[in-house]
Structure formats: C-alpha cells, structure tokens
Amino acid sequence: MINIDDFGIHEGISEIILTTLSPDGIPNAAPMGLHRKGKRLFARIYNSKTLDNILSKPAAAANITDDPVLFVQSALSDIEPERFEFVEGFPILKDVPGWLIFDCACKRGEKLSVVELSPVKGKIIEQKPKPVNRGFNAVIEAAIHATRYVSLKERKYLDCIEYYNTIVKKCGGAREKEAMRLLYELIEYQE
Ligand SMILES: Cc1cc2nc3c(=O)[nH]c(=O)nc-3n(C[C@H](O)[C@H](O)[C@H](O)COP(=O)(O)O)c2cc1C
Incomplete structure (x- = not known):
C-alpha cells in the first residue's frame, strides 16, 4: 500500500x-x-x-x-x-x-x-531536510514563464523571467545559476 x-x-x-x-x-x-x-x-x-x-x-x-x-x-x-x-x-x-x-x-x-x-x-531513495531556497523557487517560476514565452513569444514573459533571475542571482546557488543560464540559452535570449 x-x-x-x-x-x-x-x-x-x-x-x-x-x-x-x-x-x-x-x-x-x-x-x-x-x-x-x-x-x-x-x-x-x-x-x-x-x-x-x-x-x-x-x-x-x-x-x-x-x-x-x-x-x-x-x-x-x-x-x-x-x-x-x-x-x-x-x-x-x-x-x-x-x-x-x-x-x-x-x-x-x-x-x-x-x-x-x-x-x-x-x-x-533519499530523504533529507530541505530548507526553502528562494533561488530554487524563482527558477521554477522562471521556467513556467519560459514555457509560455516559447509558445506565445510575448514580452511580458521575458520581463517576469528577468525579475525571477534577480532573485536567483541574490539567493540561488551554483545549480540555480546554471539552470538560469540554460534557460536563457534554450529560449534564445541573451541577458
Ligand atoms: C514547474 C512547471 C510546471 C508545469 N506544470 C504544467 C502543468 O501542470 N500542465 C501542463 O500542461 N504544463 C505544465 N508545464 C509546462 C510543460 O512542462 C511544458 O509545456 C513542456 O514543454 C511540455 O513538454 P512535452 O511536450 O514534452 O510534454 C509546467 C512547466 C513548469 C516549468
């Protein structure tokens, strides 16, 4: 069960x-x-x-x-x-x-x-305590806006991504920053 x-x-x-x-x-x-x-x-x-x-x-x-x-x-x-x-x-x-x-x-x-x-x-497989990281949460929000951006190509989604990227820069670790670098690469938009 x-x-x-x-x-x-x-x-x-x-x-x-x-x-x-x-x-x-x-x-x-x-x-x-x-x-x-x-x-x-x-x-x-x-x-x-x-x-x-x-x-x-x-x-x-x-x-x-x-x-x-x-x-x-x-x-x-x-x-x-x-x-x-x-x-x-x-x-x-x-x-x-x-x-x-x-x-x-x-x-x-x-x-x-x-x-x-x-x-x-x-x-x-693995269970460990996971403190909240605003940088991680911001990557998730940015990724949602990125999926909307690639299908609708509206500027407002890029603005949202940019906003969440400021949080990633402040609160994220190396993995979150790598995720945002990849996100921009995959949506073909340079910071
Ligand atoms: C955090 C996150 C949550 C998502 N949740 C949903 C969802 O609940 N339903 C949905 O249709 N798409 C959701 N998406 C968008 C899909 O993941 C996205 O459209 C994806 O490209 C679909 O891939 P596929 O064509 O390989 O299935 C979400 C994206 C992110 C980043």
Whole structure:
C-alpha cells in the first residue's frame, strides 16, 4: 500500500517531472503540477507530448526532485534517452530522490485534459531536510514563464523571467545559476 504522504505529496500542487512513454518506446520528461485534493491525485495537462503519450499508454511517473537544471531542461528541451532507467518497462529519470508510477485515466478536453492518477508503485531513495531556497523557487517560476514565452513569444514573459533571475542571482546557488543560464540559452535570449 502506497502512502503518498511519505513522498511529501501534500494537499495543493506539487511540482514534479512527469515521465511517459511514446508508442515507439521513446521516454519523455516534462515538469507538471501534481494536484492533490484529499486522497485524489490528478494533473491538468495541455496538449503536449506528455498528453499524447498518456493517451496511447495510460501510465506516468512523478519524478520527485529538487534539481533546478532538470526542471529547466525537461521544460524546454528533450532529455536524452540515456538519462532514463526503466522500472518494470517504465521510464524513470536516473538519480532522482524518489518516484511514483501511476495508472492514468484521462478526461479529454479540447485544449486541457484532466488526468486522474492512481499510484501503483513508488520508491524513496533519499530523504533529507530541505530548507526553502528562494533561488530554487524563482527558477521554477522562471521556467513556467519560459514555457509560455516559447509558445506565445510575448514580452511580458521575458520581463517576469528577468525579475525571477534577480532573485536567483541574490539567493540561488551554483545549480540555480546554471539552470538560469540554460534557460536563457534554450529560449534564445541573451541577458
Ligand atoms: C514547474 C512547471 C510546471 C508545469 N506544470 C504544467 C502543468 O501542470 N500542465 C501542463 O500542461 N504544463 C505544465 N508545464 C509546462 C510543460 O512542462 C511544458 O509545456 C513542456 O514543454 C511540455 O513538454 P512535452 O511536450 O514534452 O510534454 C509546467 C512547466 C513548469 C516549468
């Protein structure tokens, strides 16, 4: 029996990296919000590779990580196949501190689909105290604006990224700064 509390998944939205498998067997990773309401878990997923994969194979894994670089890479580019390992035929990102594999049931919408998630297997590899770092949080916010920027190309998203970058510069460590460097590279915009 899986207790999702043990994985740090609380009421509200937890940001995780969702891995899925294409019909051709190619693994995919993208950050997604994991919603919890009571015992119910679900994701709200816009049309994307992740959604296509879930529609063809109704399974997904939440990779629980605090690596800001991984969030940026998986949001804005494809993660190389060698960075996945397979657990009972399903792709998980190597070196993440914890993961949960779900069976999925999709309520399809025109632009946005709601995917109900039922945990089937999980593993906690590493558990350590994690103080809040504003730099890490700012990378996550910047990455969300960056995914909007690449599809809509509106200046307001660049302004938001710039604002969060000032927090990363002040509060982040080397990994957060590397994540922001990569973010700017992937959106092809120089600071
Ligand atoms: C922290 C974070 C959370 C995100 N949450 C969601 C989400 O809940 N639903 C969604 O459709 N996209 C979400 N996104 C955007 C997707 O990750 C992004 O569109 C991604 O490029 C989709 O990749 P794919 O086409 O490989 O599935 C989020 C992005 C970030 C950075």
